[in-house]
Amino acid sequence: MKKKFVLAAAAALTFAALTGCQGSSSQTASDTAAAGTETAAAVSDSAAAADASQAEAGSSLAGDFAPDGAVAKIKAAGKLVMGTAPDFAPWEFKDVSSGTTEYVGSDIELGKYIAQQLGVELEIKPMEFSAIQQALASGTIDIGISGFAYTEQRAEALGLSDRYNVNSAAGQGLLVLKDQASDYDSAESFAGKKIAAQNASLQHTLVQEQLPGDVQIQIVTQVTDGVMMLTTGKVDAVAVSGDNGESLVKTYPELAMAEFKFAYDSDGNVVAVKKGNDELLNAVNEILAQVNESGLYEEWKTDAKALADSLGIETH
Numbered sequence: 001m002k003k004k005f006v007l008a009a010a011a012a013l014t015f016a017a018l019t020g021c022q023g024s025s026s027q028t029a030s031d032t033a034a035a036g037t038e039t040a041a042a043v044s045d046s047a048a049a050a051d052a053s054q055a056e057a058g059s060s061l062a063g064d065f066a067p068d069g070a071v072a073k074i075k076a077a078g079k080l081v082m083g084t085a086p087d088f089a090p091w092e093f094k095d096v097s098s099g100t101t102e103y104v105g106s107d108i109e110l111g112k113y114i115a116q117q118l119g120v121e122l123e124i125k126p127m128e129f130s131a132i133q134q135a136l137a138s139g140t141i142d143i144g145i146s147g148f149a150y151t152e153q154r155a156e157a158l159g160l161s162d163r164y165n166v167n168s169a170a171g172q173g174l175l176v177l178k179d180q181a182s183d184y185d186s187a188e189s190f191a192g193k194k195i196a197a198q199n200a201s202l203q204h205t206l207v208q209e210q211l212p213g214d215v216q217i218q219i220v221t222q223v224t225d226g227v228m229m230l231t232t233g234k235v236d237a238v239a240v241s242g243d244n245g246e247s248l249v250k251t252y253p254e255l256a257m258a259e260f261k262f263a264y265d266s267d268g269n270v271v272a273v274k275k276g277n278d279e280l281l282n283a284v285n286e287i288l289a290q291v292n293e294s295g296l297y298e299e300w301k302t303d304a305k306a307l308a309d310s311l312g313i314e315t316h
Helices: 002-019 029-057 070-077 106-118 129-138 152-157 178-183 202-210 223-231 242-251 278-294 296-311
Strands: 079-084 093-095 102-104 121-126 158-160 172-177 194-198 216-220 237-241 255-261 272-274
Touching: 070 079, 070 106, 070 278, 079 106, 079 129, 093 296, 106 121, 106 278, 106 296, 129 152, 129 272, 152 158, 158 278, 172 178, 172 202, 172 223, 172 242, 178 255, 194 202, 194 223, 202 216, 202 237, 216 223, 223 237, 223 242, 223 255, 237 242, 242 255, 272 278, 278 296
Parallel strands: 079 121, 194 216, 194 237
Antiparallel strands: 093 102, 158 272, 172 237, 172 255
8 A cells, every 4th residue: 555655755756856846956966866765765664664554453344344334335346435635735635746646645545544444445536625525425435534623513414533643732723924923812813804714624614613703704725825815915814723834834934823723622633424324434433543553644644744845745
């Protein structure tokens, strides 16, 4: 499962060495090639360790599945269909360095691992983030993995798994211009402001519920669209997870996280399935327990960040 990921990273790095498009204009071809070799080797070592961890975790699931149940149907089809919005590196993004589109990232690796444990192949259906819930309801996809955070609203409409990616304590907040960060120290300080938020995201809900009623919400398809609006003065802030904000600040030094943070005590992400599909949800939870215990997701995320960096793709 990891081999394709490693090969994609190595190929991307080789491409960068040959063309110089991904590196600094002042870097020599030999320096680039050397850096690419070192990075590819590091990714390969990490992938090998992850494969060993996966072998340790085992591939069998406890319990029997109903012969006419959801898991049996997935096994009969030979594939697990996953919906994702591939615009959110390092979680899910596109690698086109080989001339074809490959979907990569830590959430993609999680989807592959779940499929592997079920004994089937993974089929990825790319779509807008806001379309995943409807695709689950209609049966177009079996699972949704796209950096979902747990919310009560989502739990009413979807089956949500146990948490994964639980190591962050950065919370939820708003990205603003750096020289204004201290001005935004309370919810009231955003009164009358224009706030960008990704459609159907947790952050969109938090803006609606916790900021003054006169804020003007600007819906965006991708967080990076909101960042562009912020840097060009079209909005006053972008609602983001703390992790995303911290990563974006590294790319955009003129930005910073506001002092105010949303009240939100849940952490990590969840896998979504169709409401009532408890058999598949239980199987996913059993697999996530393996992933969390072995630390696999952190390894996948480290590899995905390295790949995104090698491709010149901005991470969140």
